[in-house]
Amino acid sequence: MTLLLPALQSPTGPAASREAVRFGDLSLTYGRLAEASAALAARIADAGRVAVWATPTAETVIAAVAALRAGVPVVPLNPRTGERELAHILADSEPTAVLAGPADELPPALEKVRRVTVDARAETGSAEAYGGGAPADRGAPGEGGPESPALIVYTSGTTGPPKGAVLPRRAVAASLDALEDAWGWTGDDVLVHALPLFHVHGLILGVLGPLRRGGSLRHLGAFSAGGVARELGSGGTMLFGVPTMYHRLAEVLDAPAGTAERDALAGALAGARLLVSGSAALPVHDHERIAAATGRRVIERYGMTETLMNTGIRADGVPRPGTVGPPLAGVELRLVEEDGTVLEGPEAIGEIQVRGPNLFTGYLNRPDATAAAHTADGWFRTGDVGTVDTDGYVTIVGRKATDLIKSGGYKIGAGEIENVLLGHPGVREAAVTGEADPDLGERVVAWVVAADPDSPPAAEELADLVAGQLAPHKRPRLVRYLDALPRNDLGKIMKRSLHVR
Structure with a gap:
C-alpha cells in the first residue's frame, strides 16, 4: 500500500486541529478533512473510477482526497470543457460516478452518470453530505499499491482527441517527495495559489503537495x-x-x-x-x-x-x-x-x-500511443x-513541433527571441513561431501585442533589436500585430491557433 496522505489517517491525530485547506471563508482542519473524506471514500469504495467536477472549491479537495483514500482512480473534469471533448473523456474513462458540489450544474453529457454530491459546509460525516449511508467513523477503505492508478488526467489533444494519462500512486509520491527535497517543503509551509484544480499543477502539486x-x-x-x-x-x-x-x-x-x-x-x-x-x-x-x-x-x-x-x-x-x-x-x-x-x-x-519513478504508466486504452511515446530502452519522449x-x-x-524553428540551416529557439521582444517597452505580449519559407525552409514570425495599440513599435525596429541582441539569422522576418494572444486555462500561448487566424 502506498500511503499518499499520512496526515489524514486519523481524525483525532496530532495534526487534527491544524488547517489543511482554506477557500475564502471556508477552512477545513486535518481532522475535518479526514472525517469528510473517509465518509465519502466509504460511499464510493465500489466505484471503478470516479469523475470529479473540478471547480476551485473545497468540495473538489474532499472529492479527490476521498477517492485516493478509497483506492479509486480520479478523473478530474474541467468545468469549461466543451460538449464534444467531454463526451470523449467520459466514453474513454467510463466513470461510474461523478463527484460534484451542491450548487454545480452538470452538463447533459453527465446525466446518465451517478451523481454524488459533496458539500464541504454540511455537517462532517453526515449522510446528506456524501450521498447517504456512510458514517464518518467507518473509516476510509484501503489505499492501493504503488502501481495502482491514482489519477487519469487528460492531455490537450493537439493532433487528435485528448489522451488519458494514467498516473500511478508511485509517480505522485515520487514527484512530491522530490520537490520536498528540492524545496525544503515541510509541514510548516503555507501554500498560496489560484490554479485550476483539474490539472497536475493545481491538483497534484497545489493540493496533494x-x-x-x-x-x-x-x-x-x-x-x-x-x-x-x-x-x-x-x-x-x-x-x-x-x-x-x-x-x-x-x-x-x-x-x-x-x-x-x-x-x-x-x-x-x-x-x-x-x-x-x-x-x-x-x-x-x-x-x-x-x-x-x-x-x-x-x-x-x-x-x-x-x-x-x-x-x-x-x-x-x-x-x-x-x-x-x-x-x-x-x-x-x-x-x-x-x-x-x-x-x-x-x-x-x-x-x-x-525516465524515472515519476513517469505515468501509459495512456488509457491507447497502447499504440503509449508505445510511440517511449523509446525501446524506456525513455519517455517529451x-x-x-x-x-x-x-x-x-x-x-x-515544443519540438512549434518552438524549434529550422531556418537557413540553423536551429532557432522561439523562447530566446520572445524574451528579447518582451524587453522592448512597446511590447506587452509576444510569441514567436516558424512559417514555411521557400528559401530558408522556415522563417521567424513574431506575433506582438503592443503596449499602446495606437502606436506599436515598427517591425523593422523589433527585427533590429533581435538581430543586435542575439544574431542576424534569428531576427523576425515578419511581425504580425494582435489585440491579444490566444491562451488556454493555464495561460499557455496556443501557438497552433495563431496560424489559422
Whole structure:
C-alpha cells in the first residue's frame, strides 16, 4: 500500500486541529478533512473510477482526497470543457460516478452518470453530505499499491482527441517527495495559489503537495494581486503560479514606490520563502521586474502531465532566469537528436527524454500511443527541445513541433527571441513561431501585442533589436500585430491557433 496522505489517517491525530485547506471563508482542519473524506471514500469504495467536477472549491479537495483514500482512480473534469471533448473523456474513462458540489450544474453529457454530491459546509460525516449511508467513523477503505492508478488526467489533444494519462500512486509520491527535497517543503509551509484544480499543477502539486507534507493550502479562488498580498502577508510561505499571473504581479510592482497596492504586494512577495512559476516559461523581463521590486527571485520547474515533475531550481540553489534547474532526485534526463543519437555538451540542443519513478504508466486504452511515446530502452519522449549546461541546469527551448524553428540551416529557439521582444517597452505580449519559407525552409514570425495599440513599435525596429541582441539569422522576418494572444486555462500561448487566424 502506498500511503499518499499520512496526515489524514486519523481524525483525532496530532495534526487534527491544524488547517489543511482554506477557500475564502471556508477552512477545513486535518481532522475535518479526514472525517469528510473517509465518509465519502466509504460511499464510493465500489466505484471503478470516479469523475470529479473540478471547480476551485473545497468540495473538489474532499472529492479527490476521498477517492485516493478509497483506492479509486480520479478523473478530474474541467468545468469549461466543451460538449464534444467531454463526451470523449467520459466514453474513454467510463466513470461510474461523478463527484460534484451542491450548487454545480452538470452538463447533459453527465446525466446518465451517478451523481454524488459533496458539500464541504454540511455537517462532517453526515449522510446528506456524501450521498447517504456512510458514517464518518467507518473509516476510509484501503489505499492501493504503488502501481495502482491514482489519477487519469487528460492531455490537450493537439493532433487528435485528448489522451488519458494514467498516473500511478508511485509517480505522485515520487514527484512530491522530490520537490520536498528540492524545496525544503515541510509541514510548516503555507501554500498560496489560484490554479485550476483539474490539472497536475493545481491538483497534484497545489493540493496533494501540501497535504502530503502535513502543511496548508490557501486557495484564492480567482487570482488577484490583492489576494496574493493578503495571504502571503498573513502567514503564507510559498506561492505557485503560471507566467500570466506573475506578469500581472510584475505590472502592479511597476507602480511607483509609495503606492499602497504596490507596496503591500512587494512586501508580501519579499517575505515569502519561495515563489514558483510553472506550466510555461516565465519571460526574463518579468523575472527581472519582480526581483528588482522585491529582492526575491522566482524559481521555475519543468514537468508534464505524463511525467509530473522532471526538473526544478532548488531552494538552496542558484536562481537562473530562463532555466528550469537540474533534474530532480530520481529523474534521469538526456538530449537526443532526431536520428536517436544521444547528445552531450552545453552547446547541444535536442529533444528532452526522461525516465524515472515519476513517469505515468501509459495512456488509457491507447497502447499504440503509449508505445510511440517511449523509446525501446524506456525513455519517455517529451516532445520538448532543450539544452543542458555544464552545471546540469536545463533550459527549455520549446515544443519540438512549434518552438524549434529550422531556418537557413540553423536551429532557432522561439523562447530566446520572445524574451528579447518582451524587453522592448512597446511590447506587452509576444510569441514567436516558424512559417514555411521557400528559401530558408522556415522563417521567424513574431506575433506582438503592443503596449499602446495606437502606436506599436515598427517591425523593422523589433527585427533590429533581435538581430543586435542575439544574431542576424534569428531576427523576425515578419511581425504580425494582435489585440491579444490566444491562451488556454493555464495561460499557455496556443501557438497552433495563431496560424489559422
